[in-house]
Amino acid sequence: SCSFTKSLLVISCNFPYICRNDLKNISNMENLYRTFRLLLDNTTTNFIRYLHDQISWNSRLVAILGARGVGKTTLLLQHIKLHDNINETLFVTADDLYFSTNTLYELALKFYQQGGKKLYIDEIHKYQAWSKEIKNIYDQIPGLNVIYTGSSILDLEQGGADLSRRKLEYHMTGLSFREYLNIAKNIKLPVHSFEDILSNKIQFPYDKERPLQLFKEYLQQGYYPFFKEDGYYIRLKSVLNQTLENDIPNFAQMNISTAQKLKKLLYIVAQSVPFKPNFSKLSRDLDVNRNFVPDLMFYLEKAGVINQLRNDTKGIKLLGKVDKVYLNNTNLAYAISDTTPDIGNVRETVFFSFMRTTQEVTTSSVADFTIGKYTFEIGGKNKTQKQIEGIENAYVVKDDIEYGYKNIIPLWAFGLIY
Numbered sequence: 001s002c003s004f005t006k007s008l009l010v011i012s013c014n015f016p017y018i019c020r021n022d023l024k025n026i027s028n029m030e031n032l033y034r035t036f037r038l039l040l041d042n043t044t045t046n047f048i049r050y051l052h053d054q055i056s057w058n059s060r061l062v063a064i065l066g067a068r069g070v071g072k073t074t075l076l077l078q079h080i081k082l083h084d085n086i087n088e089t090l091f092v093t094a095d096d097l098y099f100s101t102n103t104l105y106e107l108a109l110k111f112y113q114q115g116g117k118k119l120y121i122d123e124i125h126k127y128q129a130w131s132k133e134i135k136n137i138y139d140q141i142p143g144l145n146v147i148y149t150g151s152s153i154l155d156l157e158q159g160g161a162d163l164s165r166r167k168l169e170y171h172m173t174g175l176s177f178r179e180y181l182n183i184a185k186n187i188k189l190p191v192h193s194f195e196d197i198l199s200n201k202i203q204f205p206y207d208k209e210r211p212l213q214l215f216k217e218y219l220q221q222g223y224y225p226f227f228k229e230d231g232y233y234i235r236l237k238s239v240l241n242q243t244l245e246n247d248i249p250n251f252a253q254m255n256i257s258t259a260q261k262l263k264k265l266l267y268i269v270a271q272s273v274p275f276k277p278n279f280s281k282l283s284r285d286l287d288v289n290r291n292f293v294p295d296l297m298f299y300l301e302k303a304g305v306i307n308q309l310r311n312d313t314k315g316i317k318l319l320g321k322v323d324k325v326y327l328n329n330t331n332l333a334y335a336i337s338d339t340t341p342d343i344g345n346v347r348e349t350v351f352f353s354f355m356r357t358t359q360e361v362t363t364s365s366v367a368d369f370t371i372g373k374y375t376f377e378i379g380g381k382n383k384t385q386k387q388i389e390g391i392e393n394a395y396v397v398k399d400d401i402e403y404g405y406k407n408i409i410p411l412w413a414f415g416l417i418y
Helices: 016-021 023-041 072-083 104-113 130-140 152-156 177-185 194-198 211-221 232-252 256-270 279-286 290-302 330-336 343-355 411-416
Strands: 061-066 089-093 118-122 145-151 168-172 306-310 322-327 361-363 369-371 374-379 394-398 408-410
Touching (some): 023 089, 061 072, 061 152, 072 089, 072 118, 072 145, 104 118, 145 152, 152 232, 152 290, 177 411, 194 411, 211 330, 232 256, 232 290, 232 330, 256 279, 256 330, 279 290, 290 306, 290 322, 306 343, 306 361, 322 330, 322 343, 330 343, 343 369, 343 374, 343 411, 408 411
Parallel strands (some): 061 145, 061 168, 089 118, 118 145, 394 408
Antiparallel strands (some): 306 322, 361 369, 369 374
């Protein structure tokens, strides 16, 4: 028989063709396993993201999409380490050199023939025509489970095979305030329901910590899991550049000049959030057709760079007109703004960022936001009830307060919703 390095892969001579004629490919696969095991050995399981327990990991095809830097790779490796049989599992990155001479389908077939049961593919958007090969793997190798991660823009799947009937798709966001507290301060809090937050039923160790200073830290450097690493804003800007210069242009087949307009558009939004879009003015500023501006905004939104607040058109949020545009999270505001971000904009940005993860958020005609039957006005500790006076199910969400009372809720408390 021919065998790989210990703890990697063993192939018996029941496959003589592979043993005699595919030595080069076997060696390449051995390198894939070696890289996988090195990554696994360096993965900690001290804290698992909120999304893990919501995923049906045993489904035949699972997609985990999200913006760059939110922790998708780590989530896969943590799950493998805690729950999978290593000898039946393989983790690969779609831009590995292996795929310069081999296809995903070829890898999947060989892995399955050698006893593989679960194939994890990271950053699948870096592999050309990925959806067609995933479809073929799903249809032709029914005994193999495939879990892949990719940019959140991939759920558009333009020009590829339709996987909607085959896959279970999950979307991953950055850290909530609750998750940040767990990682940064070892403060372990449960997820709070929307109703509990509205009722001010908040569990927090007030006797040991105070939430306001911790929340300010989170607003500036707590959304992305790499916040503990040196040079946080440098890393964040690098992530942003990769999204604007590679992910979106490659997906949308943009030329270099159009990709640069994405950066200019983001800069315009960042200096004036919440930004009320004037597509005619933007088209002149960017020197593009007016009808193309909404497309650019949509790509930025799908890539996890901005959030667009729409009005409620007959209950169908996605068909509503865009009323305001926010950055995806407050860390981006501190990273790319020329000056210290306006605190009012920061408050609205973080509230929208928290709530859109679990709720349908639309604009309000009398206040800042509407969620279902509830109306929310966001402000500082001196914010009054005047704007929502006489409105049923209306709440004032205040920054710079530790405790809520009746329809007044501390802003930080919404960060416990996931």
